[in-house]
Every structure is written in C-alpha cells, then in structure tokens.
Amino acid sequence: MKTLNPSQVAGVVGxxxxxxxxxxxxxTGWxxxxxxxxxxxxxxxxSLGTSATIDAKLEQAQDATGTGxxxxxxxxxxxxxxxxxxxxKQAIIECWGEDLDLVEGFTHVRLSMTVAAATSDCGAIVLGFDPRYGPASERDAATVAEIVTV
Structure with missing residues (x-):
C-alpha cells in the first residue's frame, strides 16, 4: 500500500x-x-581522464552567502x-544537522568537488531527507523539471 511518495520524503537540493x-x-549552492x-x-x-583525480567534501557556512x-x-x-x-564509480557523503558547527552558528552546507589533472566525466547530486516542514518536493532545486508518480 502506498502511503508516501518518495518525492515527499526526499528532495533534490543541490x-x-x-x-x-x-x-x-x-x-552546489548553499x-x-x-x-x-x-x-x-x-x-x-x-570516464576519468588520464591521471585525473576527483576529491569531494562538504563545506559549511553561517548563511546562504557563504559567510565563514x-x-x-x-x-x-x-x-x-x-x-x-x-x-x-560513485562515492557517498552523509550529513546530519548536528555535524555542523552549530555553536558558532553554521546553518548551511554545500558540496565541493575538485577535478584535477585532466577533464573528466563527473557530476554530483545532493538529496535532502525527511523535510521538517511540508513535502520534500516543495524544496527541490529549481533544476528539477518534473516528478512523475506511477
């Protein structure tokens, strides 16, 4: 029995x-x-280019403009x-709110991916889970063109 659509609990946020x-x-954006x-x-x-590398990490900031x-x-x-x-191949990074420096007022996070040595086919997506308010789809990135539910 269907109770919640996946798009109600997970959103594309970056x-x-x-x-x-x-x-x-x-x-990504903040x-x-x-x-x-x-x-x-x-x-x-x-396909990674000759001798190419990819590094990725999460960064945190005190606001949506990247302060601090x-x-x-x-x-x-x-x-x-x-x-x-x-x-x-893929790599996954998971993050909870308490992983940020909340004491110093860090409230925003973004993914940073660095390609080195050679042009490489790559990309990334950040999903938000269990929205605190409303369905997740209401907070999807503007790049989400459509949600199809069967």
Whole structure:
C-alpha cells in the first residue's frame, strides 16, 4: 500500500551538473540544513581522464552567502583516481544537522568537488531527507523539471 511518495520524503537540493568537467573546483549552492533531518551527497565519476583525480567534501557556512566557510569535519571522500580504476564509480557523503558547527552558528552546507589533472566525466547530486516542514518536493532545486508518480 502506498502511503508516501518518495518525492515527499526526499528532495533534490543541490546539483553539480554531469559533464566533461575540466580541472577545477565545482560547488552546489548553499543548502539550509535546518530544512532537513539529513543530507546525502552522491559524487558520480564517469570516464576519468588520464591521471585525473576527483576529491569531494562538504563545506559549511553561517548563511546562504557563504559567510565563514569552512570544511565539515570528516566529510571528505577517499580520492577517486583514474589510476585506481575509479572510473564509473560513485562515492557517498552523509550529513546530519548536528555535524555542523552549530555553536558558532553554521546553518548551511554545500558540496565541493575538485577535478584535477585532466577533464573528466563527473557530476554530483545532493538529496535532502525527511523535510521538517511540508513535502520534500516543495524544496527541490529549481533544476528539477518534473516528478512523475506511477
């Protein structure tokens, strides 16, 4: 029996577009952690270029403009490498509100993904789980074009 649609409990809250990304750092927008019980970032490596690496971590800030930005402790993935046969693999980072520096007023989080050495196919998505208010779909990123429920 269907009681809740998945889109009511999980929302797309951040995206790094899947593409042939040049060596650089890419980030999602800032996500208000207070809107969600937890977040899950999924980093997706496609075909990695020769000697390429991908690093990813969560960063935290005191507001939606990035004030005081610093790393969320222990959120970095193990580096994905072309030499380590990590093409076509994924890495997952999970985060709860209490993982942020709440004492210093950190309320927002974003995913940061760094591609190094060579252009590589990669992307990422951040999902928010168990919204504190209303269905998750109300807080989806503007890039979500459609939700189809069967």
């Amino acid at each position: 995206v790094i577009d899947p593409d042939a990304n040049a060596a650089a750092t890419y980030t 996500i208000a952690i207070g809107d969600w019980r937890s977040l899950m970032a999924i980093v997706m490596a496609g 930005v610093k790393d969320v402790p222990n959120s970095a993935i193990t580096q994905l490498t072309q030499a380590g046969t990590d093409s076509d």
